[in-house]
Amino acid sequence: MPEPDFGPWRARIESALDRALPAATEPPQRLHAAMRHATLGGGKRIRALLVYAAGTVFGAEPAALDAPAAAVELIHAYSLVHDDLPAMDDDDLRRGKPTVHVAFDEATAILAGDALQTLAFEILADAPFGDGVRVAMLRELSIATGARGMCGGQALDIDATGGAALSLAELERLHAMKTGALLRASVRLGAIAAGAADAQRPTLDRYAEALGLAFQIRDDLLDVESDSATLGKTAGKDAAQAKATFPALLGVVASRERLQGLAAKMSAALAPLGERAAALAALGREVVERRN
Structure with missing residues (x-):
């Protein structure tokens, strides 16, 4: 069966x-230009694609999914x-x-992030x-973006930066909040x-919980194995900042094995939905295999 074409959704x-x-x-x-710089013309749009893919499982037309898809992408842009x-x-x-604070200035970047976040909720309202x-x-x-989700996970990440030792369970909890919560919310x-x-x-x-963890493990591996030109962001920063990552805790080989185990979990989770979940399954594979 051919892979779904995500071009129209993108x-x-x-x-x-x-x-x-x-x-x-x-x-x-200046503020509006910074908001557009942060949001348009780049990105994999994985979160928006998850909205479309999950909605179509249950028969929604793409036009009905544009608002929540835009909202999650605006939240993601603000977070970046x-x-x-x-x-x-x-x-x-x-x-x-260049990042927004480089292309514009720090104050404008802070305000642009704030404005992108509030625009997301305006669109949903x-x-x-x-x-x-x-x-x-x-x-x-x-919930996905606040202290129980993305912001809370970022706070845990800051606390763990600089060499603080985390257990595997603690690292998984951190990334379930920082990365996984918004991915899960996109599906929901x-x-x-x-x-x-x-x-x-x-x-x-x-499915979404396995996907969120897989996304982060792949991200951590790419930071070790790829380069800045391919990634579109600075490679090697995790090690330079002594961040808590899966390769640092488990090693590269074990991280790859964990990634494949999560791919199997995604497939098992979607099995009851059959062919209706083909787009979700393809997005799972894209997350596991992505190069940037």
């Missing part, structure tokens, strides 16, 4: 983001802008171009769904938008 999300973002010519122009700041990961390169669906989506995204948002029954959530969650 085109949809790029168009949806372009429409959602303020024009760079509108005041305050703030992660790259000197006070955080201090990076100069993102998606093959205005999405063409009933009130109950909108509230459910807003709650899902709020697609299902919520499609009106999926609550009974379907455990199947999707098992």
Whole structure:
């Protein structure tokens, strides 16, 4: 069976983001230009693709999924802008171009990240769904991005940077929050938008939890094995900053084995959904095999 073609969905999300973002010519122009710099023209769009893939499992049309897909990409863009700041990961390169605080300035980068985050919730609040669906989506995204999710995981990552020893369970918890929570929310948002029954959530969650961990392990391996030109961001920074990573804790070989085990978990989780889950399965393979 041929791999699904994600080109049309990638085109949809790029168009949806372009429409959602303020024009760079509108005041305050510097802020708006920074928001567009951070969001458009780059990125794998994995989170948006997960929204479309999960929604179509349950019969949703792509047009009905544009709002939650745009929302998760805006949250992701905001997180990258703030992660790259000197006070955080201090990076100069993102998606093959200067990071926002380099291309503009630190203050503008902070404000751009804040504005991207709030725009994500505005889009969901205005999405063409009933009130109950909108509230459910807003709650899902709020939890994934706050202290119980992405922000909390980032705080744990900062605490562990510099050589602090973590157990495997602690490292997995850190990344389940920092990376996995938004990926899981992307899958859940697609299902919520499609009106999926609550009974379907455990199947999707098992897939999403394995995918989130696989994404981070692959990210850690690429930082060790790849180069900045391929990655579009600075390679080798994890070791330079003594970050807690899977290769540092387990070694490269064991990390690869763990990655393959997670690939098998994703396949097993999706098996009950059959061919309807072909796009989710393909995204799982893309995460495991990606080169940047």
